Each structure stands twice: as structure tokens, then as C-alpha cells.
Amino acid sequence: MLAKIHSFGLSGLLGFAVEVEVDVSPGLPAYDTVGLPDAAVRESRERVRSALRNSGFEFPMRRLTINLAPADMKKEGTLYDLPIALGILAATAQIPPESAEEYLFLGELALDGAVRGINGVLPMLISARESGIKKVIVPVENAAEAAHIGDISAYAVSSLSEAAALLRGQAEALPIARGEWKGEAAEGYTDFADIKGQQGAKRAAEIAAAGGHNLLLVGTPGSGKTMLAKAIPSILPALTFEEALEITKIHSIMGNLRGSDSIALRRPFRSPHHNASTAALVGGGSKALPGEISLAHFGVLFLDEFPEFQKDALEALRQPMEDGTVTITRAAMRACYPAQFMLVAAMNPCPCGYYGGRQDRCRCTPSQISRYRGRVSGPMLDRIDLHVEMTEVGYEDIAGRAPGEPSAAIRARVDAARDRQRARYQGEGILFNAQLTEAHMQRFCPLDDKAEALLKRAFTALDLSARAYGRVRKVARTIADVEGSEVIRPEHIAEAVQYRSLDRKYWGG
Ligand SMILES: Nc1ncnc2c1ncn2[C@@H]1O[C@H](COP(=O)(O)OP(=O)(O)OP(=O)(O)O)[C@@H](O)[C@H]1O
Ligand SMILES: [Mg+2]
Ligand SMILES: [Zn+2]
Structure with missing residues (x-):
């Protein structure tokens, strides 16, 4: 039968x-x-x-x-x-x-x-x-x-x-009760209040979180790059149920969710080691499983000691960073996974680490320095919207008792900026500024004459690529959103452009 x-x-x-x-x-x-x-x-x-x-x-x-x-x-x-x-x-x-x-x-x-x-x-x-x-x-x-x-x-x-x-029909079926879902704030992370000084870097982290932008921290040893990066989960915007489902789907196929952790409550923060293989990072293996970039979907992918990652692995990130998805093709199957992550990368300015520090301790030769920086390719750098330089905080800052702004206050601004973005992009299929396409930008990122002129000048002076031009505009959109402004003003453009100045300083020429 x-x-x-x-x-x-x-x-x-x-x-x-x-x-x-x-x-x-x-x-x-x-x-x-x-x-x-x-x-x-x-x-x-x-x-x-x-x-x-x-x-x-x-x-x-x-x-x-x-x-x-x-x-x-x-x-x-x-x-x-x-x-x-x-x-x-x-x-x-x-x-x-x-x-x-x-x-x-x-x-x-x-x-x-x-x-x-x-x-x-x-x-x-x-x-x-x-x-x-x-x-x-x-x-x-x-x-x-x-x-x-x-x-x-x-x-x-x-x-x-x-x-x-x-x-x-011998047993009464009890349907499972619908889950009650409520996103939670991150716990157990360093609070921004504990990070002394570094106002510029903290501001950049806030903007990155508000718009889902990529962030590069370049600085001398002990300047707090790793500390700041690890504090970022504490200012990430609240998760929506739809985002939680998307994240959970990916983690579900990895078997990461059993029992009480059945659905994501917070945004993921992934920090793979620099020895990670290309497959571990972008996905693959015989079963074409998702990699770190997909496990970091709607959250943060933190790559510490950025130039130490394998060149192939870094290059493999480029396409997903542009598309927000990754396709893995294996002999028997082809799998497509979302990978809309916010990249936070940290690195020293030179092999010894002290280039540009307060005391001039760097003894690296120019060719050593350029080889080191060259491991981060131009196209990769181009995809990182915000570059920040960090130097060791001075004695006054470290010893000073004035508490910094707590993460909760920053997170409230980030949340407000995200709400503004969600409302603006209703029905567009996107949630935040980093996802804006060229067509969206014409509609949602209009510049007034002054802002336009400023961007034009910066474009020539900094020798920016067409991609960088678009990315500066998106960051300016986020800065305006953080400031609660619907129009993008010259000062928003000016700040956004300033986050691209490292292209020229470290990688230019
Ligand atoms: N701005 C700061 N405020 C408070 N503590 C700090 C700050 N910067 C550094 N520290 C202290 O110094 C330690 C080292 O900082 P961290 O590991 O973040 O440096 P790093 O920039 O990542 O250095 P490396 O280049 O060596 O990786 C931190 O754990 C923290 O205790
Ligand atoms: Mg570090
Ligand atoms: Zn050096």
C-alpha cells in the first residue's frame, strides 16, 4: 500500500x-x-x-x-x-x-x-x-x-x-502558544560613558549605528579601538520583529537556536579572528552554509586587526558589502543568504603601530608602511563610509572624572534617527540609509545649492570615486537624521566629507 x-x-x-x-x-x-x-x-x-x-x-x-x-x-x-x-x-x-x-x-x-x-x-x-x-x-x-x-x-x-x-485521535492536540516577542537592549557590554575622550570616534560610531554605515578605526596601540568597537552593541538601534525573524532564520539553519533562545532579541555582534577562512567569513563548505557576514545580518561584523585578515577573505567581502546578499555556489546547490551587516574594522596606522602617535616612536620605513596599508585595498576602503583616526587619550581625559555620555542616551538618538528613516522609506523595501540605492538617493537625499557646491569641491579636492560620492551623501543623510533635520545642509555634508579624509592621508598618492 x-x-x-x-x-x-x-x-x-x-x-x-x-x-x-x-x-x-x-x-x-x-x-x-x-x-x-x-x-x-x-x-x-x-x-x-x-x-x-x-x-x-x-x-x-x-x-x-x-x-x-x-x-x-x-x-x-x-x-x-x-x-x-x-x-x-x-x-x-x-x-x-x-x-x-x-x-x-x-x-x-x-x-x-x-x-x-x-x-x-x-x-x-x-x-x-x-x-x-x-x-x-x-x-x-x-x-x-x-x-x-x-x-x-x-x-x-x-x-x-x-x-x-x-x-x-487518542490525544488532544495542544497548539503551541504564539510567542511573545520583545526586543532587548544589549547587556554586558562596555558603556560609552567608560570610554574617556575620543569624542570624534564616538560621534562616528553613533552615526554609523544610526544609518547602518561601515566604520574604520585607525589608531596607535592602546588608543581604545577594540574597546570602542566592543561597546557599539550598546548603542545599536532596537530590533523590530521583522528584523528579528530575518536574523533568526539564518541562525536557525546553523542550529544556534534551541530552547529559550528561540528568536533573536538583539542585533548580532560577530568578531571572527583574523585567521578565519574565506568560507568561514562569507559562507560555503560542502553544505553551503552561511558565514560570519550572514550571521552578522542586521548587526555588526567586527574585524579587529583588519590588515591581518587573508587577502582573499577581505576581497570576498566586497561584493556582499555592495549587494547586502551573498550567493554561494557548490556542486550540488546554490544558496543565497542576506548579509546586510555594518562593518567595523580596526587597524594600526603602520606595522609597529606608532605612526602619527603623540611621541614620534614609529621606526617603520615608508615601504613597510605602504605594504601594510596596501593589504586593505582601495576598493575595500572605498566601501567604508566613515574613517576615524584615534590616538591615545591624554592624561587629563584618562584621569578626569567627568563622566561621558552613557550609551542609553546615545542609543535614544540612534533610535530616533532610525524611526525617522523607517517612516521615510515606508513601502520602499528598505529600513535605513546604508541601504539607499542610486534611485532612492535622487528622491530622499536632495541637497540645497550650498551643500551641492560643497560636495563638488570636496569631490575634486579629495579625488573621491563615484562610489565614495554616493556614500558621502548617504552619511550626510544620516547626520541630518541624527540632528533631526529633514533637509541635508552644508554642515552635514562637511562632516560626512571629513570622514573620508583618510583615503588621501594614508592611502592617497
Ligand atoms: N579612551 C579610553 N578610555 C578608557 N580606557 C581606555 C581608553 N583607551 C584605552 N583604554 C584602556 O586601554 C585598554 C586597551 O585599549 P584597546 O585594547 O581598546 O586598544 P587598541 O586601540 O585596540 O590597541 P591595539 O592597537 O593594541 O589593539 C582598554 O582595555 C582600556 O582599559
Ligand atoms: Mg585592539
Ligand atoms: Zn611604525
């Missing part, structure tokens, strides 16, 4: 419907899985057989053929164990064959019949909801993740017998 069970699969972040067809026919006992299964799917045989027997069901000693349709999509992982086992039960009339029809099933089986959690439940259910599915059965471990999806009733089961009882 033939039974069909609905399940789901993932290709990148996009889910697709999978029909699990189980055919039980007379003949020598056999168990064949077809439909592009990976090793984990093929190994379901042992788990399914033991789980059925240990749950008190009969495992048919006949010829079993399991087909996962559509045949041209790769099926990965252990999530088909539960649908296969239920398919066998339906095909052998151990449960009413039509009882499973209205549900979608996902879950791995343990040998004793327990249902185990799986990765990627959130993106699968979001896609499932879009394709009109109303009821899903998921592992208890994934219940919290499933609880956030509206318009879909999710039921959590802890064992195969529980799932079977539910289908036989």
Missing part, C-alpha cells in the same frame, strides 16, 4: 515542500530511499526501524520504498525520520491513512522512539506558511521557534507514539 506524508526541505533560506511517499509491497525485506537523499536521510533506516519497534509498532518485513519528491532537490538531514516512520504506519494501516493529510511533519527519531530537535525549523515554517500550510507537527525542542509564526498552528511532540496517538 502507498502512503503520502507532507514534509519540508531547505535550500539556503528558502523552504520547499517535500512529499514523503512510502510504498510497502510484498517481496523480500528491503528498504530503499530515492529522491536525492544525503547520507543522513539514507541512514534513517536504522533509526526508523528501531524507533517503530521500541514504540510498540510493527516494522513490516516486506519491501519498503521511500521516495522523497521532488526528485531534483537535494534532501538533507535527519528531519525526514518522523515523516518516514508515520508513512510506514499509514501504509500498514497502523494509523488511519488519511489522518496525517492535513499536517506537515518535521523531526528526527532516536532509537527509543523519542523525537529530537532539528535545524532550520523557523525558515521552513515561514516558507510553509507562505505556501498555505495550516498545521505542523514539530519536535518539542523546536516548539519555541515554531511559536513565533502566526497563521499556522504548530503542535509539539516528544515521541513517535505521541505523534501517532495524536493522529489516531
Whole structure:
């Protein structure tokens, strides 16, 4: 007899419907899985057989053929164990064959019949909801993740017998309650009030956070670059539910979300080591999984000791930085992930670190210096909107007791600036200034004559690229938003231009 069970699969972040067809026919006992299964799917045989027997069901000693349709999509992982086992039960009339029809099933089986959690439940259910599915059965471990999806009733089961009882009508199904979501402020980070002096760098960090812009900190050892970068999460704008879902989808396929951390509450802050491979950074590997740039989506990617990163890895960042997405192509699959991150990079001005410091201690030769800076290519530098120089804070600042402005106050301004941006870009499919396209800029970043003239002068004087021109305009838009001004004024342009002066000073000529 033939039974069909609905399940789901993932290709990148996009889910697709999978029909699990189980055919039980007379003949020598056999168990064949077809439909592009990976090793984990093929190994379901042992788990399914033991789980059925240990749950008190009969495992048919006949010829079993399991087909996962559509045949041209790769099926990965252990999530088909539960649908296969239920398919066998339906095909052998151990449960009413039509009882499973209205549900979608996902879950791995343990040998004793327990249902185990799986990765990627959130993106699968979001896609499932879009394709009109109303009821899903998921592992208890994934219940919290499933609880956030509206318009879909999710039921959590802890064992195969529980799932079977539910289908036989012997158990009352308890839909999982909709999750209550509320974004949280970052905790456990350095407060901006503890960073002495460095007003210019703090201001740049505020603008970067407000508009989602990239930031480069260049400075002597001990000037507080790493300290400042690590304090940035404390001033990042509050997360919206839609952003939280987007972030969570990516982390869900990495299996980073189980139990209480079922949905993102804060923006991610990722700080990979400079030894990180290109695949670790941008994504890849045999399963085409997302990399750090996608795990930092809607948050911060902090690259400390920037020139120490492998050249290939840095160059691989360029396209995603422009597009906000990354496409990974592997022999068997192609996955596309969002990667709208705010890059914060930190570096010394020269190999010894002391170039341009208060005491002239640098002994590096000009060629050593230019080779060092050359590791950060021109096109990469061009994509970083705000460059700031930091030198060690003076004694007065360090010893001074005057407390700086706390992160909460800065964050309030950042939030207000983001609200202004969200309202302005309603219906445009973007949320913040760093996402503005050329076409958007004509409409949303008009300059008055004076501002236009100023930008023109700076463009020639600093020898800026066309890309830098656009980026200066976006930063000026953010500065105006932080100042609460709808029009971009000359002083906003002037400040934005000033953040590009390092191109010339360190990399120019
Ligand atoms: N502006 C500052 N206010 C308060 N403390 C500071 C400041 N700058 C540096 N410090 C202190 O000095 C320590 C070292 O700073 P940090 O590690 O951020 O320097 P860095 O610029 O990253 O140096 P390196 O180039 O060596 O990586 C900090 O942990 C902090 O204790
Ligand atoms: Mg450092
Ligand atoms: Zn030096």
C-alpha cells in the first residue's frame, strides 16, 4: 500500500515542500530511499526501524520504498525520520491513512522512539506558511521557534507514539502558544560613558549605528579601538520583529537556536579572528552554509586587526558589502543568504603601530608602511563610509572624572534617527540609509545649492570615486537624521566629507 506524508526541505533560506511517499509491497525485506537523499536521510533506516519497534509498532518485513519528491532537490538531514516512520504506519494501516493529510511533519527519531530537535525549523515554517500550510507537527525542542509564526498552528511532540496517538485521535492536540516577542537592549557590554575622550570616534560610531554605515578605526596601540568597537552593541538601534525573524532564520539553519533562545532579541555582534577562512567569513563548505557576514545580518561584523585578515577573505567581502546578499555556489546547490551587516574594522596606522602617535616612536620605513596599508585595498576602503583616526587619550581625559555620555542616551538618538528613516522609506523595501540605492538617493537625499557646491569641491579636492560620492551623501543623510533635520545642509555634508579624509592621508598618492 502507498502512503503520502507532507514534509519540508531547505535550500539556503528558502523552504520547499517535500512529499514523503512510502510504498510497502510484498517481496523480500528491503528498504530503499530515492529522491536525492544525503547520507543522513539514507541512514534513517536504522533509526526508523528501531524507533517503530521500541514504540510498540510493527516494522513490516516486506519491501519498503521511500521516495522523497521532488526528485531534483537535494534532501538533507535527519528531519525526514518522523515523516518516514508515520508513512510506514499509514501504509500498514497502523494509523488511519488519511489522518496525517492535513499536517506537515518535521523531526528526527532516536532509537527509543523519542523525537529530537532539528535545524532550520523557523525558515521552513515561514516558507510553509507562505505556501498555505495550516498545521505542523514539530519536535518539542523546536516548539519555541515554531511559536513565533502566526497563521499556522504548530503542535509539539516528544515521541513517535505521541505523534501517532495524536493522529489516531487518542490525544488532544495542544497548539503551541504564539510567542511573545520583545526586543532587548544589549547587556554586558562596555558603556560609552567608560570610554574617556575620543569624542570624534564616538560621534562616528553613533552615526554609523544610526544609518547602518561601515566604520574604520585607525589608531596607535592602546588608543581604545577594540574597546570602542566592543561597546557599539550598546548603542545599536532596537530590533523590530521583522528584523528579528530575518536574523533568526539564518541562525536557525546553523542550529544556534534551541530552547529559550528561540528568536533573536538583539542585533548580532560577530568578531571572527583574523585567521578565519574565506568560507568561514562569507559562507560555503560542502553544505553551503552561511558565514560570519550572514550571521552578522542586521548587526555588526567586527574585524579587529583588519590588515591581518587573508587577502582573499577581505576581497570576498566586497561584493556582499555592495549587494547586502551573498550567493554561494557548490556542486550540488546554490544558496543565497542576506548579509546586510555594518562593518567595523580596526587597524594600526603602520606595522609597529606608532605612526602619527603623540611621541614620534614609529621606526617603520615608508615601504613597510605602504605594504601594510596596501593589504586593505582601495576598493575595500572605498566601501567604508566613515574613517576615524584615534590616538591615545591624554592624561587629563584618562584621569578626569567627568563622566561621558552613557550609551542609553546615545542609543535614544540612534533610535530616533532610525524611526525617522523607517517612516521615510515606508513601502520602499528598505529600513535605513546604508541601504539607499542610486534611485532612492535622487528622491530622499536632495541637497540645497550650498551643500551641492560643497560636495563638488570636496569631490575634486579629495579625488573621491563615484562610489565614495554616493556614500558621502548617504552619511550626510544620516547626520541630518541624527540632528533631526529633514533637509541635508552644508554642515552635514562637511562632516560626512571629513570622514573620508583618510583615503588621501594614508592611502592617497
Ligand atoms: N579612551 C579610553 N578610555 C578608557 N580606557 C581606555 C581608553 N583607551 C584605552 N583604554 C584602556 O586601554 C585598554 C586597551 O585599549 P584597546 O585594547 O581598546 O586598544 P587598541 O586601540 O585596540 O590597541 P591595539 O592597537 O593594541 O589593539 C582598554 O582595555 C582600556 O582599559
Ligand atoms: Mg585592539
Ligand atoms: Zn611604525
